[in-house]
Amino acid sequence: MAERIITAEELAQQLRAVSVAEFFEKNRHLLGYENPTKALITIVKEFVDNSLDACEEARILPDVKVVVREVAPDRFKVRVEDNGPGIVEEKLSLAFGKLLYGSKFHRLKMSRGTQGLGASGSILYSQLTTGKPAKVTSSIGKDIHEIELMIDVNKNEPKIISHKQEKNPNKWHGIKIEVETEGRYIEGKQSVMEYLRQTAMCNPYAKIIYDGPAGKIEFERGAKELPPLPREIKPHPYGVEVGLLRRMLAGTNSRNLTGFLTSDFSRVGRNSALEILKLAKLDGNKKPVDITHDETVELHKAMQMVKLIGPPTDCLSPLGEKLLEEGLRKETKAEFVVAVTRPPSVYRGNPFEIECALAFGGELPQEGGAQLFRFANKMPLLYHASDCATTESVIDTDWRRYAFSQSSGQLPQGQLAILIHFASVWVPYTSEGKQAIANYEEIIKEMKLALQEAGRQLAIYVRRKHKMKEGQMRRELFEKYIPELAESLEKLTNDKKEKLIAGLEKIVKRNGVKTDGEETGNDKESETTGK
Amino acid sequence: MEKKQETIKNLKRLGSKVTGDIEKGENPSLDVPIRTLSNVKYDPTRKMITMGSGMAKRYFFNVGHVRKFVQTVEAAALAKELNEMNKHLSLREAFYRMKRTLPDSNINLVDEQEESNEAIEDLELITGASRELLHVNANKLGSIAGKVVIEDKGDVIDWSKLGSGGWSIPSNVEDIVFKKVDAKFIIYLEKAAEWERLHEDRVWEKLNCIIISSQGQATRGIRRLLQRLHLEYKLPVYILVDGDPWGAYIYSVIKYGSISLAHISQELAIPGARMLGLTAEDVVKYDLKKHIIKFEEVDIKRLEQVKNYDWFKDNKEWQKQFKLWKELNGKVELAALASKGITFISDHYIPDKIKNKEFLD
Numbered sequence: 086m087a088e089r090i091i092t093a094e095e096l097a098q099q100l101r102a103v104s105v106a107e108f109f110e111k112n113r114h115l116l117g118y119e120n121p122t123k124a125l126i127t128i129v130k131e132f133v134d135n136s137l138d139a140c141e142e143a144r145i146l147p148d149v150k151v152v153v154r155e156v157a158p159d160r161f162k163v164r165v166e167d168n169g170p171g172i173v174e175e176k177l178s179l180a181f182g183k184l185l186y187g188s189k190f191h192r193l194k195m196s197r198g199t200q201g202l203g204a205s206g207s208i209l210y211s212q213l214t215t216g217k218p219a220k221v222t223s224s225i226g227k228d229i230h231e232i233e234l235m236i237d238v239n240k241n242e243p244k245i246i247s248h249k250q251e252k253n254p255n256k257w258h259g260i261k262i263e264v265e266t267e268g269r270y271i272e273g274k275q276s277v278m279e280y281l282r283q284t285a286m287c288n289p290y291a292k293i294i295y296d297g298p299a300g301k302i303e304f305e306r307g308a309k310e311l312p313p314l315p316r317e318i319k320p321h322p323y324g325v326e327v328g329l330l331r332r333m334l335a336g337t338n339s340r341n342l343t344g345f346l347t348s349d350f351s352r353v354g355r356n357s358a359l360e361i362l363k364l365a366k367l368d369g370n371k372k373p374v375d376i377t378h379d380e381t382v383e384l385h386k387a388m389q390m391v392k393l394i395g396p397p398t399d400c401l402s403p404l405g406e407k408l409l410e411e412g413l414r415k416e417t418k419a420e421f422v423v424a425v426t427r428p429p430s431v432y433r434g435n436p437f438e439i440e441c442a443l444a445f446g447g448e449l450p451q452e453g454g455a456q457l458f459r460f461a462n463k464m465p466l467l468y469h470a471s472d473c474a475t476t477e478s479v480i481d482t483d484w485r486r487y488a489f490s491q492s493s494g495q496l497p498q499g500q501l502a503i504l505i506h507f508a509s510v511w512v513p514y515t516s517e518g519k520q521a522i523a524n525y526e527e528i529i530k531e532m533k534l535a536l537q538e539a540g541r542q543l544a545i546y547v548r549r550k551h552k553m554k555e556g557q558m559r560r561e562l563f564e565k566y567i568p569e570l571a572e573s574l575e576k577l578t579n580d581k582k583e584k585l586i587a588g589l590e591k592i593v594k595r596n597g598v599k600t601d602g603e604e605t606g607n608d609k610e611s612e613t614t615g616k
Numbered sequence: 617m618e619k620k621q622e623t624i625k626n627l628k629r630l631g632s633k634v635t636g637d638i639e640k641g642e643n644p645s646l647d648v649p650i651r652t653l654s655n656v657k658y659d660p661t662r663k664m665i666t667m668g669s670g671m672a673k674r675y676f677f678n679v680g681h682v683r684k685f686v687q688t689v690e691a692a693a694l695a696k697e698l699n700e701m702n703k704h705l706s707l708r709e710a711f712y713r714m715k716r717t718l719p720d721s722n723i724n725l726v727d728e729q730e731e732s733n734e735a736i737e738d739l740e741l742i743t744g745a746s747r748e749l750l751h752v753n754a755n756k757l758g759s760i761a762g763k764v765v766i767e768d769k770g771d772v773i774d775w776s777k778l779g780s781g782g783w784s785i786p787s788n789v790e791d792i793v794f795k796k797v798d799a800k801f802i803i804y805l806e807k808a809a810e811w812e813r814l815h816e817d818r819v820w821e822k823l824n825c826i827i828i829s830s831q832g833q834a835t836r837g838i839r840r841l842l843q844r845l846h847l848e849y850k851l852p853v854y855i856l857v858d859g860d861p862w863g864a865y866i867y868s869v870i871k872y873g874s875i876s877l878a879h880i881s882q883e884l885a886i887p888g889a890r891m892l893g894l895t896a897e898d899v900v901k902y903d904l905k906k907h908i909i910k911f912e913e914v915d916i917k918r919l920e921q922v923k924n925y926d927w928f929k930d931n932k933e934w935q936k937q938f939k940l941w942k943e944l945n946g947k948v949e950l951a952a953l954a955s956k957g958i959t960f961i962s963d964h965y966i967p968d969k970i971k972n973k974e975f976l977d
Binding site (some may be wrong): 559562563565566568569570573574576577578580585588589591592593595 | 627628630631632634635638639641642643644676677679682683685686689690692693696697716718719720721723725
C-alpha cells in the first residue's frame with residue numbers, strides 16, 4: 086500500500102469544536118484588539134457602551150466613571166462604573182462571562198452593542214494577556230453582589246472565582262467592572278481620552294468622569310433629558326440577506342410560510358405575502374423548517390421584487406437637534422453651533438436617520454482644516470476616517486457656498502467642526518472593525534442634505550461675522566486717519582483740531598461704518614457727472 | 617500778489633468745504649475732476665487733448681478713498697503754508713514734507729513720491745491753481761542752447777554763451793523775458809546725450825536754431841518754454857525721439873498735450889509741432905536694421921495703446937508708422953545714427969530732413 090487512506094472515523098477525530106477563545110485569538114483584529122493601544126480603547130469603549138445602553142433603556146441619566154491606571158509597564162487596570170439598573174445576580178456571570186450572550190443579538194433595534202461580544206470579549210482579552218480575573222460588582226437596588234470571574238475558554242462558560250454579597254443601605258444600583266489588561270496608553274486623536282470626549286459630545290445627557298494616567302477630567306452633563314427610547318422592529322424584507330432568512334426560517338414560531346412572512350417581517354400583509362409566495366412558486370402552507378436552500382434563495386429573490394412600503398422608522402433614536410447642538414457646543418466651546426436632524430430614510434430595507442451639527446469659531450483651532458466627528462448610533466468612530474461615508478459626504482459638499490475655503494478632494498478649511506451621526510437599526514460598517522460607515526448612495530445623499538442645510542444656516546452667521554469684522558477693520562482705518570485729517574484742516578482753515586476730531590468721531594458713531602460709495606461695493610472714485 | 621491771495625482763498629475754500637461737511641455730520645467729500653483717459657477728449661479742430669467735465673467724488677469715509685482724501689487736504693495745507701511764507705518746494709521736498717507716520721500704526725500718509733505728486737496735481741484741478749501758484753516746483757530738467765538772450769530774475773543770460781552744458785531749464789518759465797531771439801526753428805530732442813552731440817557740433821549756430829532736450833518725457837517747464845517760443849516768435853518745432861511707441865507718445869504730448877495734464881493743454885500743447893525722426897522709414901533708408909532692439913511684451917502693449925489714442929487713430933501717416941514698427945518688431949534709438957558717422961546726425965540727418973521737409977505731422 087503506497088498510500089494510507091484516512092478513514093472517516095479518523096477524520097472525525099481531527100474535527101473538534103473551535104473554542105470561542107481560539108476564535109477570538111484568530112479574529113482579534115475584527116473585534117478591535119489588533120494592537121495594545123487599540124485594545125485599551127476597545128475595552129473602555131465596550132464597558133462604556135454597555136453602561137450607556139443600560140442607562141438609556143432604564144431611562145436613567147447616565148453617570149459613568151472610567152478609571153485607567155498603569156499598574157506596570159504596558160499593563161493597566163481599567164474600571165468602569167455606572168448608575169444603570171444593574172444586572173440580576175443569576176444573569177450576572179453569564180452576561181460577562183459567556184461570549185455571544187446578550188440581550189441585543191436577536192432583535193432589530195437601535196443600540197450600541199449588538200452581538201454580545203463586547204464586554205465578555207474585553208474580559209477575555211484581559212484574561213488572555215494578564216491571566217487576571219475580572220471583578221464585577223452589581224446591584225439592582227437590593228443587595229450588592231461582587232464576583233470575580235474568569236471565562237472557561239474551552240466551554241465558553243463563566244467560572245466564578247469568588248462571590249461576595251453585601252447589604253446596600255444606600256440603594257445603589259449599577260455596575261462596576263474592573264479588569265487588568267495589557268495595553269498601551271497614548272494621547273491624541275485616537276486615545277481613550279478622545280473616545281470619551283466624543284462620547285460625551287454625542288451623549289450630552291451623560292456625565293462622564295475620566296480618571297486616567299494623565300489626570301482627572303469631567304465631561305459635564307449638558308442636557309437633562311434622554312432621547313426617546315427606540316422601538317424594536319421586525320426586519321423588512323428588503324433588508325434581509327439569504328443567510329439571515331435561513332436562520333429566521335429555522336427559528337420561527339410560525340407553522341406555515343404565509344404566517345412566517347406576515348408575522349416575522351414588518352410591512353408584509355397577507356396580500357404581499359401571497360404575492361411573494363406566488364413569485365417564488367412556493368406553497369404558503371409549507372412548514373418554514375421544510376424550506377430547502379434553493380427555495381430560500383427563490384423566496385429571497387421574490388421578497389426583493391414585491392413592492393412594499395418602507396420599514397417603520399420609530400425604531401430609531403436620533404439625538405435631535407437640541408441635544409446634538411448642546412453636545413457639540415459643550416465639547417468644542419465653539420461660538421456658534423447649528424444642528425440638523427433629517428427625516429428618516431431607508432437603505433436596503435433598513436431605516437436610518439442622519440443628523441449633523443456644525444460648530445464655528447470660539448475655542449476651535451484657528452489653523453488647519455475642519456475637524457470631523459463621526460458617530461454611529463451615538464458611538465464615536467475613531468479609525469478609518471478616509472473609508473467612511475461621512476468623510477466622503479463632507480468632501481463632496483461644496484463648502485465654498487457656505488463661506489469656507491476648500492480645495493477639491495479635501496475637508497473644508499477654517500475654524501469649523503463637523504459632526505455627523507448615523508442612527509440605524511443596522512449600521513453598514515465597511516468591516517468588522519466597526520470604524521467606518523459604508524458609502525451607500527442613499528446614505529451619502531442624506532448626509533449631504535443634512536450638511537447643506539446646516540451649512541446654509543452657518544453661512545448666514547459666518548457672513549454676518551465677516552461683515553462685522555470688516556466693519557471693525559474699516560472703523561479702525563478711519564480712526565487712524567481722523568487726527569491726520571483734522572491736523573491738515575486746522576492748518577488750512579484754523580478750525581480747532583479737537584473740534585474737528587469730535588465731529589468726525591460723531592459721524593463714525595452715528596453712521597456706524599456705513600459710508601457713501603461703498604454700499605455699492607464701489608471703492609473706486611466713481612464719476613458723478615457726465616464727461 | 618493778487619494771484620497769491622486768490623490761491624490762498626481757493627485753498628481755504630477747499631478746507632471750509634470739508635469742515636462744513638463735518639459740521640453738518642455728513643461724510644466729508646471733495647469733487648475731483650477725473651484725470652484719466654476716460655475723461656479726456658481729443659479736440660480735432662484745436663488739435664489738442666482737452667479735459668472732459670467728468671468729476672469724481674472723493675470721500676473721507678470710504679476705505680478706497682480715505683488715504684487720497686487726506687493726502688489731498690494735506691497737500692492743500694502745505695500749499696497754503698508755502699504761499700504764506702513765499703517759499704517754494706520741489707516735488708521731492710513736498711513728498712518729504714507730507715510724509716508722516718499715522719499714530720499707533722505703520723501707515724505713512726504718503727509712501728511714494730508718486731502719491732504726493734498726484735495729490736498736488738489733483739489739488740491743481742480742484743482749486744484751479746497751477747502748480748506754480750501752489751509754490752511746488754517740478755525737478756528742473758533739460759538743457760537749451762541757441763542764439764537767444766533772456767532775462768531771468770534780473771539776470772541776463774545768453775543761451776549761446778554757456779559752455780558745454782547750456783542753460784538748464786527751470787520748472788517755472790512764466791516770468792522769463794526774451795530779449796533777443798535769433799533762430800529760425802527749434803529742435804527738441806528726447807535724449808540729453810543727443811543734445812550734447814548737437815551742441816558739440818554747434819548745430820544751433822550752423823542751422824540758426826534752438827536746441828532743447830529733456831531726458832525722457834518733456835517736463836512742464838520745457839513744454840511751456842517751447843510753446844512760448846513757438847507762439848511768441850513763430851518758430852517751427854521739430855521733434856526728435858527714439859523710434860518706438862514711447863517716443864511717439866513723447867512727441868504727442870508736446871504736440872497735443874498729455875492725459876494727466878489735459879486741463880492745461882492750452883498752456884502747454886504745440887499743435888504745430890512736427891516729428892523729424894526717427895521714423896520707420898529711416899531704419900531702411902539709413903540702414904539701421906541691424907540696430908533694432910527687439911520689442912518686449914510691454915513695448916508691444918504700449919504700441920497698441922498709443923496706436924489707438926484718438927489723436928493718432930485717424931492719422932493715416934502715423935497708423936502707417938505703427939504698422940511698420942510692428943513689422944520691424946523692435947525699436948531703434950537716435951544714438952544708433954552714430955553708426956553712420958560721428959557727426960552724421962548733425963551734418964546730414966537733421967539738415968537733410970529739414971531741407972527735404974521730411975516731417976511727420
